Amino acid sequence: MSKEQSTNEGMHKRRIQLADGRYMIFYTFDTEALAPPYKTQTATEQPTKESAERENV
């Protein structure tokens, strides 16, 4: 597998080539890049059935 990497303001891309020639790109993010660029609401979000299940995983 060959690899190539690049970054864009807190978002990182790592590109690999699979055995059959297809590309696959892994995206990762810096934690600080996940905050919205404005003041956020403080109200508590009502969880959906699925999100509640996921939080329990």
Add this chain to the structure above:
Amino acid sequence: MSELRYNPLLGEWLATATHRQDRTFLPPPDFCPLCPTKPGKFPTEVPEPDYDIVAFENRFPSLRSHPEMPAIESSGMYQVKPSYGVCEVVLYSPVHTTALAAEPVEQIYKLVRVWRDRFEELSRVEFVEYVFIFENKGEAVGVTLHHPHGQIYAYPFIPPVVKKELTQCRHHKEQTGSCLICDIVENEREFGKRIIAENDSFAAYIPFFARYPYETHISTKRHLESFQEFSDIEEAQLAEILKQVLAAFDRIFDRSFPYIMSIHQRPSDGKDYDYYHFHIEFYPPMRTADKLKYLAGSEAGAGMFINDTLPEIKAEELRKLVTPVQWKTRR
């Protein structure tokens, strides 16, 4: 084997892709090809033990960047050409049992940034004229793999539905001097009863002309043609309104709600489309908790949809289920 054939009756291209008959169909969770490959376990399509968001070329593509020659030659009115294009799969999460609606808003924000990156990269591919980002969710719309994922098709032409919207938007601009979708958003906001959710950058609504009971559109309030013109704030606020709409969908019947999501942006052929406007369309097939809206005679054979519900009533139902979004990550 795949190729593009032209339908002279409708004036549009379609793809044949016979190899897709053999694609993986609803495998058990332990053999999901889109999960990470765990040490000592079944080798999936993703050769790493974990990931955040991944985009890759579809193993069973309808379109390819290096397509084979068509099985038959063009003849008279029957045109055929190699199926140039790119088909990507985008994995939203390594967790098999989640869905976009259940993900925290931060994960949806990441996905918006990935969508933008894929749009920009695929738009630069020489033969690509349109980048279409979409998601099929749920067996009711034909999903063959339950792992949370979407897809991207980079077409060598502008697909028919978008072409029709472009024509309508261009005519409206010529006749009125304004953008059709800007006018729709203004009209829906002024009327109010079909609005589901809003923030500074986006409006979500069931349009006046909805064909499905819960057909929902999310449009930018600014006149933007594609992800490429989004500000940082618009990227984050798209994540917020998506979270609100998708979570509301799941609350309608207290179940994971199936839908087709289509992201409509300007084409990538280098021409001017200043009359077009970024928006997302959801086509959920459910009309009640246990009944589906099928495309039957009038819809499939004549193209006229019959909606058994009123958008004003369905929008009110959804609006009551929208709740505020809380970011866990703050500046």
